[in-house]
Amino acid sequence: MKQPKYLFNAGRMSRHDNTLKFTPVDEEGNEGQSRHLPIEQVSELYVFGSLDANSALYNFLGQHGVSVHFFNYYEHYTGSFMAREYLLAGKMQVEQTKAYLSAKKRIVVAQRLIEGAAANILRVLKYHTNRNAGRRDESIPTAIAVIEQLLMSVPGTNDVPMLMGIEGNIRQTYYSTFDTIVGETFCMDGRSKRPPQNELNALISFGNMLCYTACLSTIYHTQLNPTISFLHEPGARRYSLALDIAEIFKPILVDRLIFRMINKRQLQPSDFRAEIGGCVMKEAARKRFVQGFDELMKETIKHRSLGRSVSYRHLIKLECYKLQKHLLGVEEYRPFKAWW
Protein backbone atom coordinates (compact mmCIF):
# COMPACT_ATOMS: atom_id res chain seq x y z
CA MET A 1 0.00 0.00 0.00
CA LYS A 2 1.48 3.32 -1.06
CA GLN A 3 1.44 6.09 1.53
CA PRO A 4 2.53 9.70 1.54
CA LYS A 5 5.66 10.32 3.62
CA TYR A 6 6.32 13.50 5.52
CA LEU A 7 9.87 14.69 6.14
CA PHE A 8 10.24 17.12 8.98
CA ASN A 9 13.85 16.53 9.90
CA ALA A 10 16.76 17.92 8.00
CA GLY A 11 18.81 15.33 6.21
CA ARG A 12 19.90 13.67 3.05
CA MET A 13 17.64 11.52 0.90
CA SER A 14 19.39 9.31 -1.60
CA ARG A 15 18.84 6.36 -3.83
CA HIS A 16 20.32 3.20 -2.45
CA ASP A 17 19.95 0.36 -4.95
CA ASN A 18 16.21 0.31 -5.51
CA THR A 19 15.12 1.87 -2.25
CA LEU A 20 15.22 5.30 -0.70
CA LYS A 21 17.67 6.03 2.08
CA PHE A 22 17.19 8.92 4.47
CA THR A 23 20.09 10.07 6.64
CA PRO A 24 19.12 12.70 9.21
CA VAL A 25 21.63 15.48 9.81
CA ASP A 26 21.53 17.55 13.00
CA GLU A 27 22.29 21.23 13.39
CA GLU A 28 26.01 20.64 13.84
CA GLY A 29 26.10 18.63 10.63
CA ASN A 30 26.47 15.22 12.29
CA GLU A 31 24.85 12.35 10.45
CA GLY A 32 22.41 10.13 12.31
CA GLN A 33 21.28 6.58 11.73
CA SER A 34 20.05 6.03 8.12
CA ARG A 35 16.59 4.70 7.49
CA HIS A 36 15.46 2.83 4.40
CA LEU A 37 12.13 3.48 2.75
CA PRO A 38 11.01 1.02 0.09
CA ILE A 39 9.94 2.99 -3.00
CA GLU A 40 6.88 0.75 -3.43
CA GLN A 41 5.46 2.14 -0.19
CA VAL A 42 5.78 5.80 -1.10
CA SER A 43 3.06 7.62 -2.98
CA GLU A 44 4.53 11.10 -2.57
CA LEU A 45 6.91 13.04 -0.35
CA TYR A 46 6.11 16.16 1.65
CA VAL A 47 9.25 18.05 2.55
CA PHE A 48 9.02 20.42 5.51
CA GLY A 49 12.60 20.22 6.71
CA SER A 50 15.77 20.96 4.85
CA LEU A 51 16.36 18.20 2.30
CA ASP A 52 19.61 17.42 0.61
CA ALA A 53 19.22 15.37 -2.57
CA ASN A 54 20.81 14.85 -5.97
CA SER A 55 19.53 14.28 -9.49
CA ALA A 56 19.97 10.51 -9.21
CA LEU A 57 17.29 10.56 -6.53
CA TYR A 58 14.92 12.66 -8.60
CA ASN A 59 15.42 10.41 -11.61
CA PHE A 60 14.57 7.45 -9.43
CA LEU A 61 11.49 9.14 -7.95
CA GLY A 62 10.43 10.21 -11.42
CA GLN A 63 10.62 6.65 -12.72
CA HIS A 64 8.29 5.55 -9.96
CA GLY A 65 5.86 8.43 -10.41
CA VAL A 66 6.56 9.85 -6.95
CA SER A 67 6.05 13.61 -6.67
CA VAL A 68 7.79 15.75 -4.06
CA HIS A 69 6.06 18.75 -2.50
CA PHE A 70 8.12 21.45 -0.79
CA PHE A 71 7.14 23.77 2.03
CA ASN A 72 9.31 26.61 3.27
CA TYR A 73 10.24 27.66 6.77
CA TYR A 74 6.92 29.49 7.14
CA GLU A 75 5.05 26.31 6.10
CA HIS A 76 4.06 27.89 2.83
CA TYR A 77 3.81 25.64 -0.14
CA THR A 78 6.65 26.59 -2.46
CA GLY A 79 6.34 24.08 -5.27
CA SER A 80 6.51 20.48 -6.38
CA PHE A 81 8.71 18.15 -8.29
CA MET A 82 6.17 16.48 -10.53
CA ALA A 83 7.23 13.23 -12.10
CA ARG A 84 6.77 12.97 -15.84
CA GLU A 85 3.17 12.42 -16.90
CA TYR A 86 2.59 8.75 -17.33
CA LEU A 87 -1.10 8.68 -18.14
CA LEU A 88 -1.36 10.76 -21.25
CA ALA A 89 -4.73 10.59 -22.96
CA GLY A 90 -5.16 12.86 -25.93
CA LYS A 91 -8.92 12.60 -25.99
CA MET A 92 -9.21 13.48 -22.30
CA GLN A 93 -6.97 16.53 -22.75
CA VAL A 94 -8.94 17.74 -25.73
CA GLU A 95 -12.29 17.34 -23.96
CA GLN A 96 -11.01 19.07 -20.83
CA THR A 97 -9.73 21.98 -22.88
CA LYS A 98 -12.96 22.19 -24.88
CA ALA A 99 -14.99 22.34 -21.68
CA TYR A 100 -12.80 25.18 -20.44
CA LEU A 101 -12.98 27.11 -23.72
CA SER A 102 -16.75 26.98 -23.99
CA ALA A 103 -18.16 29.56 -21.56
CA LYS A 104 -21.37 27.55 -21.36
CA LYS A 105 -19.67 24.29 -20.48
CA ARG A 106 -17.20 25.91 -18.13
CA ILE A 107 -19.81 27.65 -15.98
CA VAL A 108 -21.68 24.39 -15.46
CA VAL A 109 -18.63 22.70 -13.94
CA ALA A 110 -17.73 25.81 -11.94
CA GLN A 111 -21.27 26.01 -10.52
CA ARG A 112 -21.17 22.37 -9.48
CA LEU A 113 -17.87 22.88 -7.70
CA ILE A 114 -19.34 25.78 -5.71
CA GLU A 115 -22.46 23.77 -4.92
CA GLY A 116 -20.31 20.96 -3.57
CA ALA A 117 -18.16 23.33 -1.52
CA ALA A 118 -21.20 25.10 -0.10
CA ALA A 119 -22.98 21.83 0.71
CA ASN A 120 -19.96 20.68 2.68
CA ILE A 121 -19.68 24.03 4.44
CA LEU A 122 -23.34 23.72 5.45
CA ARG A 123 -22.72 20.21 6.67
CA VAL A 124 -19.95 21.45 8.97
CA LEU A 125 -22.09 24.34 10.23
CA LYS A 126 -25.14 22.19 10.89
CA TYR A 127 -23.06 19.92 13.06
CA HIS A 128 -21.93 22.90 15.10
CA THR A 129 -25.46 24.24 15.41
CA ASN A 130 -26.34 21.13 17.34
CA ARG A 131 -23.24 21.40 19.46
CA ASN A 132 -24.02 25.01 20.28
CA ALA A 133 -27.73 24.43 20.75
CA GLY A 134 -27.62 25.24 24.47
CA ARG A 135 -26.05 28.65 23.96
CA ARG A 136 -27.98 31.76 23.10
CA ASP A 137 -25.99 32.43 19.99
CA GLU A 138 -27.75 32.73 16.68
CA SER A 139 -24.66 33.37 14.57
CA ILE A 140 -24.44 29.85 13.11
CA PRO A 141 -28.13 29.48 12.20
CA THR A 142 -28.00 32.97 10.69
CA ALA A 143 -24.92 32.09 8.64
CA ILE A 144 -26.62 28.89 7.43
CA ALA A 145 -29.62 30.90 6.23
CA VAL A 146 -27.38 33.42 4.46
CA ILE A 147 -25.34 30.69 2.74
CA GLU A 148 -28.48 28.85 1.66
CA GLN A 149 -29.74 32.09 0.18
CA LEU A 150 -26.46 32.70 -1.66
CA LEU A 151 -26.48 29.14 -2.93
CA MET A 152 -29.82 29.75 -4.60
CA SER A 153 -28.30 32.41 -6.80
CA VAL A 154 -25.59 30.02 -8.10
CA PRO A 155 -27.64 28.46 -10.94
CA GLY A 156 -28.46 31.93 -12.27
CA THR A 157 -24.84 32.98 -12.75
CA ASN A 158 -23.60 33.19 -16.31
CA ASP A 159 -19.94 34.01 -15.89
CA VAL A 160 -17.17 32.87 -13.61
CA PRO A 161 -16.33 36.26 -12.00
CA MET A 162 -19.96 36.58 -10.94
CA LEU A 163 -19.86 33.08 -9.49
CA MET A 164 -16.59 33.82 -7.72
CA GLY A 165 -18.27 36.83 -6.12
CA ILE A 166 -20.92 34.58 -4.62
CA GLU A 167 -18.26 32.13 -3.56
CA GLY A 168 -16.43 34.95 -1.77
CA ASN A 169 -19.58 35.89 0.11
CA ILE A 170 -20.22 32.28 1.11
CA ARG A 171 -16.68 31.95 2.46
CA GLN A 172 -16.86 35.22 4.33
CA THR A 173 -20.12 34.23 5.98
CA TYR A 174 -18.67 30.85 6.80
CA TYR A 175 -15.50 32.25 8.35
CA SER A 176 -17.55 34.66 10.42
CA THR A 177 -18.88 31.67 12.39
CA PHE A 178 -15.42 30.46 13.38
CA ASP A 179 -15.34 32.74 16.40
CA THR A 180 -18.47 31.05 17.70
CA ILE A 181 -17.06 27.59 17.03
CA VAL A 182 -13.59 28.00 18.53
CA GLY A 183 -13.82 31.51 19.98
CA GLU A 184 -13.01 30.41 23.51
CA THR A 185 -9.43 29.58 22.70
CA PHE A 186 -8.80 31.15 19.31
CA CYS A 187 -9.89 34.31 17.63
CA MET A 188 -10.63 34.45 13.92
CA ASP A 189 -10.82 38.21 13.36
CA GLY A 190 -11.46 37.87 9.63
CA ARG A 191 -9.58 35.75 7.12
CA SER A 192 -6.05 36.90 6.38
CA LYS A 193 -3.53 35.29 4.07
CA ARG A 194 0.01 35.77 2.82
CA PRO A 195 0.96 35.97 5.61
CA PRO A 196 -1.79 34.92 8.00
CA GLN A 197 -2.11 37.46 10.79
CA ASN A 198 -3.11 35.19 13.66
CA GLU A 199 -3.07 31.59 14.89
CA LEU A 200 -6.34 30.42 13.40
CA ASN A 201 -5.55 31.93 10.03
CA ALA A 202 -2.14 30.29 10.05
CA LEU A 203 -3.81 26.98 10.76
CA ILE A 204 -6.38 27.37 7.99
CA SER A 205 -3.71 28.33 5.47
CA PHE A 206 -1.56 25.39 6.42
CA GLY A 207 -4.48 22.96 6.28
CA ASN A 208 -5.63 24.29 2.92
CA MET A 209 -2.12 23.75 1.57
CA LEU A 210 -2.21 20.11 2.66
CA CYS A 211 -5.59 19.66 1.02
CA TYR A 212 -4.40 21.30 -2.17
CA THR A 213 -1.30 19.10 -2.45
CA ALA A 214 -3.37 15.98 -1.74
CA CYS A 215 -5.66 16.96 -4.64
CA LEU A 216 -2.69 17.68 -6.87
CA SER A 217 -1.14 14.29 -6.14
CA THR A 218 -4.42 12.59 -6.87
CA ILE A 219 -4.94 14.40 -10.16
CA TYR A 220 -1.47 13.28 -11.19
CA HIS A 221 -2.65 9.67 -11.00
CA THR A 222 -5.57 10.33 -13.35
CA GLN A 223 -5.65 11.49 -16.97
CA LEU A 224 -6.80 14.98 -16.04
CA ASN A 225 -4.51 17.91 -16.74
CA PRO A 226 -3.87 19.77 -13.47
CA THR A 227 -3.38 23.14 -15.17
CA ILE A 228 -6.77 23.34 -16.91
CA SER A 229 -9.38 24.42 -14.41
CA PHE A 230 -12.94 25.69 -14.41
CA LEU A 231 -13.55 27.76 -11.33
CA HIS A 232 -10.09 29.24 -10.87
CA GLU A 233 -8.39 30.78 -13.85
CA PRO A 234 -5.94 28.28 -15.39
CA GLY A 235 -2.30 29.00 -14.95
CA ALA A 236 -2.92 32.11 -12.86
CA ARG A 237 -0.88 30.47 -10.17
CA ARG A 238 -0.10 26.90 -9.32
CA TYR A 239 -1.99 23.89 -10.60
CA SER A 240 -5.41 25.42 -10.65
CA LEU A 241 -7.46 22.24 -11.13
CA ALA A 242 -6.17 21.13 -7.73
CA LEU A 243 -7.51 24.42 -6.31
CA ASP A 244 -10.89 23.67 -7.90
CA ILE A 245 -11.16 20.22 -6.40
CA ALA A 246 -9.76 21.33 -3.05
CA GLU A 247 -12.74 23.72 -2.70
CA ILE A 248 -15.00 20.73 -2.22
CA PHE A 249 -12.85 19.00 0.34
CA LYS A 250 -11.52 21.86 2.45
CA PRO A 251 -14.51 22.09 4.81
CA ILE A 252 -14.62 18.35 5.41
CA LEU A 253 -10.91 17.62 5.58
CA VAL A 254 -9.32 20.78 6.92
CA ASP A 255 -11.88 22.77 8.90
CA ARG A 256 -13.36 19.78 10.67
CA LEU A 257 -9.89 18.64 11.65
CA ILE A 258 -9.03 22.10 12.97
CA PHE A 259 -12.17 22.22 15.11
CA ARG A 260 -11.65 18.71 16.35
CA MET A 261 -8.03 19.30 17.34
CA ILE A 262 -8.78 22.62 19.01
CA ASN A 263 -11.72 21.22 20.96
CA LYS A 264 -9.61 18.31 22.13
CA ARG A 265 -6.92 20.81 23.14
CA GLN A 266 -4.43 19.18 20.78
CA LEU A 267 -3.74 22.65 19.43
CA GLN A 268 -3.42 25.67 21.68
CA PRO A 269 -2.44 29.30 21.25
CA SER A 270 0.96 28.46 22.76
CA ASP A 271 1.65 26.29 19.69
CA PHE A 272 2.15 29.43 17.62
CA ARG A 273 4.78 32.09 17.43
CA ALA A 274 4.28 35.66 16.26
CA GLU A 275 6.83 36.75 13.71
CA ILE A 276 7.31 39.96 11.85
CA GLY A 277 4.25 40.46 9.70
CA GLY A 278 2.66 37.11 10.44
CA CYS A 279 2.05 34.10 12.61
CA VAL A 280 3.86 30.75 12.42
CA MET A 281 3.01 27.34 13.79
CA LYS A 282 5.69 25.78 15.95
CA GLU A 283 7.26 22.61 14.67
CA ALA A 284 5.77 20.18 17.19
CA ALA A 285 2.27 21.50 16.47
CA ARG A 286 2.87 21.28 12.75
CA LYS A 287 3.85 17.64 13.13
CA ARG A 288 0.75 16.93 15.19
CA PHE A 289 -1.47 18.62 12.64
CA VAL A 290 0.08 16.77 9.70
CA GLN A 291 -0.27 13.52 11.59
CA GLY A 292 -3.92 14.32 12.30
CA PHE A 293 -4.46 15.10 8.62
CA ASP A 294 -2.75 11.90 7.54
CA GLU A 295 -4.85 9.80 9.91
CA LEU A 296 -8.02 11.51 8.72
CA MET A 297 -7.15 10.78 5.09
CA LYS A 298 -6.93 7.08 5.96
CA GLU A 299 -10.29 7.02 7.72
CA THR A 300 -12.93 5.25 5.72
CA ILE A 301 -16.61 5.69 5.06
CA LYS A 302 -19.03 3.35 3.39
CA HIS A 303 -19.53 4.76 -0.08
CA ARG A 304 -23.16 4.69 -1.11
CA SER A 305 -22.91 4.03 -4.82
CA LEU A 306 -19.83 1.80 -4.70
CA GLY A 307 -21.09 -0.17 -1.73
CA ARG A 308 -17.62 -0.46 -0.25
CA SER A 309 -15.52 1.34 2.27
CA VAL A 310 -13.35 4.06 0.83
CA SER A 311 -10.84 6.35 2.49
CA TYR A 312 -11.13 10.13 2.47
CA ARG A 313 -8.08 10.18 0.22
CA HIS A 314 -9.85 7.91 -2.24
CA LEU A 315 -12.88 10.22 -2.26
CA ILE A 316 -10.68 12.80 -3.96
CA LYS A 317 -9.86 10.29 -6.65
CA LEU A 318 -13.51 9.45 -7.17
CA GLU A 319 -14.13 13.16 -7.64
CA CYS A 320 -11.55 13.16 -10.44
CA TYR A 321 -13.26 10.16 -12.05
CA LYS A 322 -16.63 11.90 -11.95
CA LEU A 323 -15.13 14.97 -13.54
CA GLN A 324 -13.52 12.82 -16.23
CA LYS A 325 -16.86 11.20 -16.96
CA HIS A 326 -18.52 14.59 -17.21
CA LEU A 327 -15.91 15.86 -19.64
CA LEU A 328 -16.17 12.72 -21.76
CA GLY A 329 -19.94 13.09 -21.90
CA VAL A 330 -20.53 9.84 -20.02
CA GLU A 331 -22.42 11.20 -17.04
CA GLU A 332 -23.14 14.64 -15.64
CA TYR A 333 -20.87 15.75 -12.85
CA ARG A 334 -22.43 15.97 -9.43
CA PRO A 335 -20.12 17.07 -6.66
CA PHE A 336 -19.39 15.10 -3.54
CA LYS A 337 -21.58 16.20 -0.66
CA ALA A 338 -20.84 14.76 2.74
CA TRP A 339 -23.90 13.25 4.35
CA TRP A 340 -22.52 12.79 7.85
Added chain:
Amino acid sequence: MHANATLVNYLHLCHRKLWLHANQIRMEHTSEAVAEGKQLHEHAYPQRAERYREIILDGSKIDFYDPYDKVVHEIKKSDKLEHSHMAQVQFYLYLLRRNGIEGATGLIEYPKLRQTQTVRLDDDDVPVVEAWVADIERIVSSDQCPERIAKSKCRSCSYFDFCYAEEE
Protein backbone atom coordinates in the same frame (compact mmCIF):
# COMPACT_ATOMS: atom_id res chain seq x y z
CA MET B 1 -7.49 2.33 -34.61
CA HIS B 2 -5.38 -0.76 -34.66
CA ALA B 3 -7.03 -3.77 -33.08
CA ASN B 4 -4.78 -5.68 -30.73
CA ALA B 5 -5.19 -8.66 -28.43
CA THR B 6 -6.07 -6.60 -25.36
CA LEU B 7 -8.85 -4.88 -27.28
CA VAL B 8 -10.18 -8.22 -28.55
CA ASN B 9 -10.25 -9.46 -24.98
CA TYR B 10 -12.09 -6.31 -23.82
CA LEU B 11 -14.53 -6.53 -26.74
CA HIS B 12 -15.76 -9.78 -25.22
CA LEU B 13 -15.83 -8.38 -21.69
CA CYS B 14 -17.22 -4.88 -21.80
CA HIS B 15 -17.54 -2.34 -24.58
CA ARG B 16 -17.07 0.59 -22.23
CA LYS B 17 -13.78 -0.82 -21.00
CA LEU B 18 -12.75 -1.27 -24.62
CA TRP B 19 -13.63 2.32 -25.50
CA LEU B 20 -11.92 3.84 -22.46
CA HIS B 21 -8.80 1.74 -22.83
CA ALA B 22 -8.51 2.54 -26.53
CA ASN B 23 -8.89 6.23 -25.67
CA GLN B 24 -5.97 5.94 -23.23
CA ILE B 25 -8.14 6.23 -20.16
CA ARG B 26 -6.54 3.42 -18.29
CA MET B 27 -7.01 2.16 -14.79
CA GLU B 28 -4.98 -1.01 -14.94
CA HIS B 29 -2.14 0.63 -12.96
CA THR B 30 -4.48 1.00 -9.98
CA SER B 31 -5.54 -2.61 -9.94
CA GLU B 32 -4.23 -5.20 -7.51
CA ALA B 33 -5.63 -7.92 -9.77
CA VAL B 34 -3.57 -6.71 -12.72
CA ALA B 35 -0.43 -6.58 -10.57
CA GLU B 36 -1.14 -10.12 -9.37
CA GLY B 37 -1.61 -11.32 -12.93
CA LYS B 38 1.76 -9.88 -13.83
CA GLN B 39 3.39 -11.64 -10.88
CA LEU B 40 1.76 -14.90 -11.83
CA HIS B 41 2.91 -14.47 -15.35
CA GLU B 42 6.49 -14.03 -14.23
CA HIS B 43 6.55 -16.81 -11.68
CA ALA B 44 3.98 -19.47 -12.61
CA TYR B 45 6.26 -21.50 -14.85
CA PRO B 46 9.86 -20.85 -13.82
CA GLN B 47 11.06 -23.92 -15.69
CA ARG B 48 9.56 -22.73 -18.97
CA ALA B 49 11.90 -24.03 -21.65
CA GLU B 50 14.33 -21.91 -23.60
CA ARG B 51 12.57 -22.48 -26.84
CA TYR B 52 9.56 -20.39 -25.90
CA ARG B 53 9.80 -16.95 -27.36
CA GLU B 54 8.13 -13.61 -27.01
CA ILE B 55 6.98 -12.30 -30.37
CA ILE B 56 5.28 -9.13 -31.50
CA LEU B 57 2.91 -9.33 -34.47
CA ASP B 58 1.16 -6.23 -35.84
CA GLY B 59 1.19 -4.54 -32.45
CA SER B 60 0.11 -7.54 -30.37
CA LYS B 61 2.55 -9.28 -28.08
CA ILE B 62 2.49 -13.03 -27.62
CA ASP B 63 4.29 -13.78 -24.37
CA PHE B 64 5.18 -17.42 -24.93
CA TYR B 65 5.30 -18.81 -28.41
CA ASP B 66 6.73 -22.21 -29.17
CA PRO B 67 7.91 -22.00 -32.79
CA TYR B 68 8.70 -25.76 -33.03
CA ASP B 69 5.29 -27.08 -32.16
CA LYS B 70 3.62 -23.85 -33.24
CA VAL B 71 1.79 -23.36 -29.96
CA VAL B 72 0.75 -20.06 -28.44
CA HIS B 73 0.77 -20.23 -24.63
CA GLU B 74 -1.33 -17.82 -22.65
CA ILE B 75 -1.33 -17.77 -18.84
CA LYS B 76 -4.44 -16.56 -17.05
CA LYS B 77 -4.87 -15.78 -13.37
CA SER B 78 -8.62 -16.25 -13.57
CA ASP B 79 -10.35 -18.98 -11.61
CA LYS B 80 -12.76 -19.67 -14.41
CA LEU B 81 -12.57 -20.25 -18.11
CA GLU B 82 -13.70 -17.18 -19.97
CA HIS B 83 -14.89 -16.70 -23.48
CA SER B 84 -12.77 -13.54 -23.71
CA HIS B 85 -9.60 -15.59 -23.11
CA MET B 86 -10.50 -17.87 -26.00
CA ALA B 87 -11.14 -14.88 -28.23
CA GLN B 88 -7.81 -13.33 -27.33
CA VAL B 89 -5.90 -16.49 -28.26
CA GLN B 90 -7.90 -17.00 -31.42
CA PHE B 91 -6.87 -13.51 -32.39
CA TYR B 92 -3.20 -14.48 -31.89
CA LEU B 93 -3.73 -17.47 -34.14
CA TYR B 94 -5.37 -15.22 -36.70
CA LEU B 95 -2.36 -12.89 -36.63
CA LEU B 96 0.02 -15.83 -37.05
CA ARG B 97 -2.00 -17.05 -39.97
CA ARG B 98 -1.99 -13.63 -41.57
CA ASN B 99 1.79 -13.59 -41.18
CA GLY B 100 2.15 -16.87 -43.01
CA ILE B 101 2.15 -19.37 -40.16
CA GLU B 102 -0.53 -21.98 -40.81
CA GLY B 103 -1.80 -24.59 -38.39
CA ALA B 104 -0.74 -23.04 -35.11
CA THR B 105 -2.77 -23.88 -32.01
CA GLY B 106 -3.25 -22.19 -28.68
CA LEU B 107 -3.08 -23.34 -25.10
CA ILE B 108 -4.53 -21.31 -22.27
CA GLU B 109 -3.02 -22.22 -18.93
CA TYR B 110 -4.83 -21.62 -15.68
CA PRO B 111 -2.28 -22.27 -12.92
CA LYS B 112 -4.88 -21.59 -10.23
CA LEU B 113 -7.28 -24.14 -11.72
CA ARG B 114 -4.49 -26.54 -12.69
CA GLN B 115 -6.22 -26.79 -16.01
CA THR B 116 -5.49 -25.99 -19.63
CA GLN B 117 -7.69 -25.19 -22.55
CA THR B 118 -6.81 -25.85 -26.19
CA VAL B 119 -7.76 -23.28 -28.79
CA ARG B 120 -7.84 -23.64 -32.55
CA LEU B 121 -8.66 -21.42 -35.44
CA ASP B 122 -10.52 -23.16 -38.26
CA ASP B 123 -11.15 -21.69 -41.69
CA ASP B 124 -14.66 -20.62 -40.81
CA ASP B 125 -13.37 -18.85 -37.67
CA VAL B 126 -11.40 -16.37 -39.75
CA PRO B 127 -14.40 -14.25 -40.81
CA VAL B 128 -15.56 -14.29 -37.17
CA VAL B 129 -12.26 -12.78 -36.02
CA GLU B 130 -12.42 -10.26 -38.84
CA ALA B 131 -15.87 -9.25 -37.64
CA TRP B 132 -14.40 -8.65 -34.16
CA VAL B 133 -11.79 -6.36 -35.64
CA ALA B 134 -14.52 -4.44 -37.45
CA ASP B 135 -16.55 -4.22 -34.22
CA ILE B 136 -13.57 -2.82 -32.37
CA GLU B 137 -13.03 -0.18 -35.01
CA ARG B 138 -16.67 0.79 -34.92
CA ILE B 139 -16.89 1.05 -31.13
CA VAL B 140 -13.60 2.83 -30.64
CA SER B 141 -14.17 5.42 -33.34
CA SER B 142 -17.52 6.41 -31.83
CA ASP B 143 -17.62 9.72 -29.96
CA GLN B 144 -19.95 8.24 -27.43
CA CYS B 145 -18.65 6.13 -24.58
CA PRO B 146 -20.69 2.90 -24.39
CA GLU B 147 -23.00 2.22 -21.45
CA ARG B 148 -21.69 0.29 -18.50
CA ILE B 149 -22.78 -3.29 -18.17
CA ALA B 150 -24.71 -3.85 -14.97
CA LYS B 151 -23.04 -7.08 -14.07
CA SER B 152 -21.61 -8.61 -10.97
CA LYS B 153 -18.29 -9.03 -12.72
CA CYS B 154 -17.78 -5.26 -12.63
CA ARG B 155 -16.73 -5.62 -8.99
CA SER B 156 -13.36 -7.06 -9.86
CA CYS B 157 -12.73 -4.72 -12.80
CA SER B 158 -10.09 -2.03 -12.49
CA TYR B 159 -12.61 0.48 -13.90
CA PHE B 160 -15.17 -0.29 -11.19
CA ASP B 161 -14.59 2.92 -9.19
CA PHE B 162 -14.58 4.95 -12.38
CA CYS B 163 -17.87 3.55 -13.63
CA TYR B 164 -19.75 3.42 -10.36
CA ALA B 165 -18.57 6.59 -8.58
CA GLU B 166 -21.69 8.74 -8.52
CA GLU B 167 -23.70 10.83 -6.08
CA GLU B 168 -27.14 9.96 -4.89
